[in-house]
Amino acid sequence: MASNQEDNNIGNKTIPLILDGTFFKIIRTESENVQGECTTCKRRIKGRNGSTTNFLNHLKTKGHSIQGYKEYKNK
Numbered sequence: 001m002a003s004n005q006e007d008n009n010i011g012n013k014t015i016p017l018i019l020d021g022t023f024f025k026i027i028r029t030e031s032e033n034v035q036g037e038c039t040t041c042k043r044r045i046k047g048r049n050g051s052t053t054n055f056l057n058h059l060k061t062k063g064h065s066i067q068g069y070k071e072y073k074n075k
């Protein structure tokens, strides 16, 4: 019996919602650092795995739709 494992995680860590490709897509990860590209303005943001503060701040300071993210998160 083969285990049907769908493993889309990077480095066995769960991808934060904000980095799942809707608002940011992951460019690279290095240990606990992660680099994501904003899907709106293509700017690259560095952050840490498990901390979405930098990415959220980018949405805020650039005037991207933070409201959209909140609604997306609460779905």
Ligand SMILES: [Zn+2]
Pocket (backbone or CB within 6 Å): 038, 039, 040, 041, 042, 043, 058, 062, 064
């Ligand atoms: Zn942006």
